Amino acid sequence: MFKDVLRELVERTDGAIASLLMGFDGITVDSYSRDPNALNVETMGSEYSVVLGQIKQAASMLDLGITQEVAVQAENMTTVIRLLNDEYFVAMALAPSGSVGKARYLLRVQAGKLLERLS
């Protein structure tokens, strides 16, 4: 139900490693990995879900409106996260050389399709 979109996100983005649809409670809805041995994307997602909740709170307290996207670039991996609604987010993990712009674009255009299927 979600796997085709998650697979498409990874396969169409240079340097993408995995994608993930998750609730802010840290529970995975579905995920796709180019190489399941390379990265435990669910562990990564559940770590980030806590932080995302706090970013949402901070942004709303600061009157910045609804948080739409968060990107974290670390030495060994870049993570781009698109918040779908108050309950779910979709994330992509990329190699440091990966195409962050393409990941952001695809996450934005596929967000509607994921939301539709979640409801």
Added chain:
Amino acid sequence: MFKDVLRELVERTDGAIASLLMGFDGITVDSYSRDPNALNVETMGSEYSVVLGQIKQAASMLDLGITQEVAVQAENMTTVIRLLNDEYFVAMALAPSGSVGKARYLLRVQAGKLLERLS
């Protein structure tokens, strides 16, 4: 000592509102604002400093290496944060239509200059 760099960041980036050099303890080193009435950049920074600390921890726990950059896009504002070292970060606030790519580029190239002056 830092103001010239912080001003340059804002003035050279389309849609930039303010910039800030801050410690992870939430204490401002220096800041520059195009319109000081429009945004309390120090309040924003100190809210984000807490979240940034947690992102650093999560990334290091996940073996993703040192966190280099975090970008948060909310409805009314985009924030791009460059982590300088274990103690300090530099951030820029942009209007939603602002040039995030330019902000990321300038923060990266100016990081060295800020680090040099901090030590």
